[in-house]
Amino acid sequence: MKTKLIIIIGILYSATSFSQNQNFWLIGGGNKLTNSQEQIEKNVIWLEQILHNKGYQNDYRLYYGIGEEPGDDTQYIDTSRPETNNLSALQMLYSKNAQTGISYRRHSIIKTDGGTEKTALLRSLAKDFESLPNDSDITLIYNGHGGHRYDNEKENYLKLWNDTKLSVSELSNILAKTPDNSTIRFILPQCYSGGFYNLIKPGIIAKNKKICGFMSVSETKEAEGCTLETNSEEFRDYTTYFFAALVNKDRNGENLISNPDLNSDNKVSYREAHIYTLKYAISKDISRSTSEAYLEKWLPWYLRWSAIVENTDSYYWTIAKEIALHNSLKTDTKDLNSKYSKLRASVNEQRYQTYRIEKKISQKQKEIIRNLKDMFPLINLTLLKKDPKKDIENALKINTYITSLPGYKQLSTYSEEYKQSRKYLIKQERSLAQINKVHRFKKLSWIEKMFLRYASSSEIAEYQSLLKCENSGSM
Amino acid sequence: MHSQQLQNYLKTALGVITIYPLSSALLLFLSWIIDNQGLQLVFDELSRRKFILLFVSDWLKALPFIIILYIIFHFLRKHSHRIHNNIIILCTLLLCLFIALVIQSQILAAILLFTYAATYLLSPTQQMTSK
Numbered sequence: 001m002k003t004k005l006i007i008i009i010g011i012l013y014s015a016t017s018f019s020q021n022q023n024f025w026l027i028g029g030g031n032k033l034t035n036s037q038e039q040i041e042k043n044v045i046w047l048e049q050i051l052h053n054k055g056y057q058n059d060y061r062l063y064y065g066i067g068e069e070p071g072d073d074t075q076y077i078d079t080s081r082p083e084t085n086n087l088s089a090l091q092m093l094y095s096k097n098a099q100t101g102i103s104y105r106r107h108s109i110i111k112t113d114g115g116t117e118k119t120a121l122l123r124s125l126a127k128d129f130e131s132l133p134n135d136s137d138i139t140l141i142y143n144g145h146g147g148h149r150y151d152n153e154k155e156n157y158l159k160l161w162n163d164t165k166l167s168v169s170e171l172s173n174i175l176a177k178t179p180d181n182s183t184i185r186f187i188l189p190q191c192y193s194g195g196f197y198n199l200i201k202p203g204i205i206a207k208n209k210k211i212c213g214f215m216s217v218s219e220t221k222e223a224e225g226c227t228l229e230t231n232s233e234e235f236r237d238y239t240t241y242f243f244a245a246l247v248n249k250d251r252n253g254e255n256l257i258s259n260p261d262l263n264s265d266n267k268v269s270y271r272e273a274h275i276y277t278l279k280y281a282i283s284k285d286i287s288r289s290t291s292e293a294y295l296e297k298w299l300p301w302y303l304r305w306s307a308i309v310e311n312t313d314s315y316y317w318t319i320a321k322e323i324a325l326h327n328s329l330k331t332d333t334k335d336l337n338s339k340y341s342k343l344r345a346s347v348n349e350q351r352y353q354t355y356r357i358e359k360k361i362s363q364k365q366k367e368i369i370r371n372l373k374d375m376f377p378l379i380n381l382t383l384l385k386k387d388p389k390k391d392i393e394n395a396l397k398i399n400t401y402i403t404s405l406p407g408y409k410q411l412s413t414y415s416e417e418y419k420q421s422r423k424y425l426i427k428q429e430r431s432l433a434q435i436n437k438v439h440r441f442k443k444l445s446w447i448e449k450m451f452l453r454y455a456s457s458s459e460i461a462e463y464q465s466l467l468k469c470e471n472s473g474s475m
Numbered sequence: 476m477h478s479q480q481l482q483n484y485l486k487t488a489l490g491v492i493t494i495y496p497l498s499s500a501l502l503l504f505l506s507w508i509i510d511n512q513g514l515q516l517v518f519d520e521l522s523r524r525k526f527i528l529l530f531v532s533d534w535l536k537a538l539p540f541i542i543i544l545y546i547i548f549h550f551l552r553k554h555s556h557r558i559h560n561n562i563i564i565l566c567t568l569l570l571c572l573f574i575a576l577v578i579q580s581q582i583l584a585a586i587l588l589f590t591y592a593a594t595y596l597l598s599p600t601q602q603m604t605s606k
Contacts, residue, residue, distance in 0.1 A: 307509070
């Protein structure tokens with residue numbers, strides 16, 4: 001077992017040989033205008049800039065939202081436009097949780113290779129992959145929303161433009177078009193991305209290809225980064241930390257908390273960037289690599305309920321220790337569990353509070369709309385809800401009337417309460433995730449010990465191959 | 476007589492089926508006592524549906540092992556006029572300790588314990604009936 005452990009640690013720390021002919025695919029944007037937040041667009045622009053700075057300007061393809069077709073595909077908060085301010089009461093009445101200032105515009109990416117509508121995207125990807133030479137090195141980076149298949153999480157999907165869905169099996173079918181001996185790496189920061197672990201399952205991709213990847217959350221959890229947040233210092237999604245580690249500077253150009261280059265070979269591998277993210281991301285994501293998920297899925301029935309025994313030899317233990325240290329936690333299980341129980345109860349309470357405010361907002365909105373229908377029976381409110389600019393005169397009239405109602409003041413108060421409550425909830429969820437991360441890596445260190453003891457030689461070879469694939473990816 | 480036999484078979488089947496859930500419940504209880512560790516933290520990332528599926532799949536995987544173990548214990552107890560019953564109990568306990576501490580599979584140890592208990596309750600030894 002010691003020899004196996006030395007080999008694995010060797011893979012982690014050895015100066016890795018990085019592949020040269022790399023090709024990147026950036027796929028981004030929301031699935032519809034009302035769910036295509038500016039944060040996604042900003043991430044894609046930042047990633048494109050990183051690729052340019054690293055000298056890959058001719059080695060990537062970018063697919064985003066509506067692509068080169070005319071029209072809007074990005075939602076953002078704009079309080080500066082006078083028409084938005086003038087109609088804020090009307091917008092508050094019809095928007096989810098009474099949010100104001102929501103505006104839409106076209107993406108500001110200078111040039112895309114196309115949109116992300118499923119059929120068009122699949123056609124483009126097939127064409128791209130078929131034109132590659134053998135031994136290609138492919139990195140697929142997605143920045144958008146993900147969907148949850150409750151009945152079969154192995155078929156979770158990417159939410160693409162025009163409300164189309166690209167499932168795990170559909171993505172693997174398209175990845176199968178890559179040339180022989182290719183190495184495919186995927187970086188998926190979307191909600192429920194853990195389901196895409198199934199891309200590595202044997203038989204899905206041909207044996208002569210290597211595939212591995214990084215996912216922000218498990219197949220059942222929502223990820224960070226689906227908000228209309230405009231302050232880039234508040235961007236906490238997986239991409240923000242992962243790519244900051246790869247380029248050794250955060251997205252605002254500031255230095256990082258620590259050097260992500262663990263083996264001091266002057267190049268940060270994807271795995272090192274992932275480890276940096278795990279250690280320092282204060283987000284609610286409990287991100288995972290395919291090698292970590294492989295260990296978790298391997299766990300046989302006769303070890304599942306066992307108490308976790310400390311395995312300080314494992315690198316996963318070091319990760320657990322460093323996450324604990326960075327978050328003023330202890331690795332002691334009892335201490336961790338007692339903190340977890342208290343925080344979990346508080347999160348549940350806060351979720352309930354937020355839900356109650358949401359209900360109050362929705363009730364108040366309905367009450368005011370009923371009042372409007374009685375007061376202005378001849379005005380088409382559905383039209384105003386869809387596009388107030390089409391009937392601006394009536395929209396302004398109604399907006400002024402709404403502001404004079406006592407219910408409007410209450411709605412504004414609820415809206416503010418909701419923002420505060422949601423902010424506090426996210427803060428608590430982020431703290432809870434740190435405890436879960438420590439626990440998860442303690443558990444992984446123990447699973448690794450059991451794996452090296454009981455796994456078959458072919459399973460150990462598969463695990464090592466995943467580690468090698470994750471470690472050899474870099475920019 | 477026939478109905479008595481059927482009743483015995485049913486009791487045995489029920490006993491064998493409940494061994495895995497009982498063993499997991501015991502382990503959960505112990506981890507709750509020792510570490511204050513609830514089910515939520517262990518399986519925080521699983522949905523309720525997935526947790527049930529995982530549990531049932533583990534249960535099915537454990538069943539053949541439990542059945543084989545039950546047959547062995549049943550055979551040993553049936554012939555316990557030759558092999559002393561206390562020796563079986565001692566060996567079972569030692570084996571449990573070995574599995575829990577060396578193999579580090581507490582669930583296997585618990586299954587061993589509960590299977591022996593089930594055999595003890597469901598299959599009488601030959602001692603009483605033998606000459």
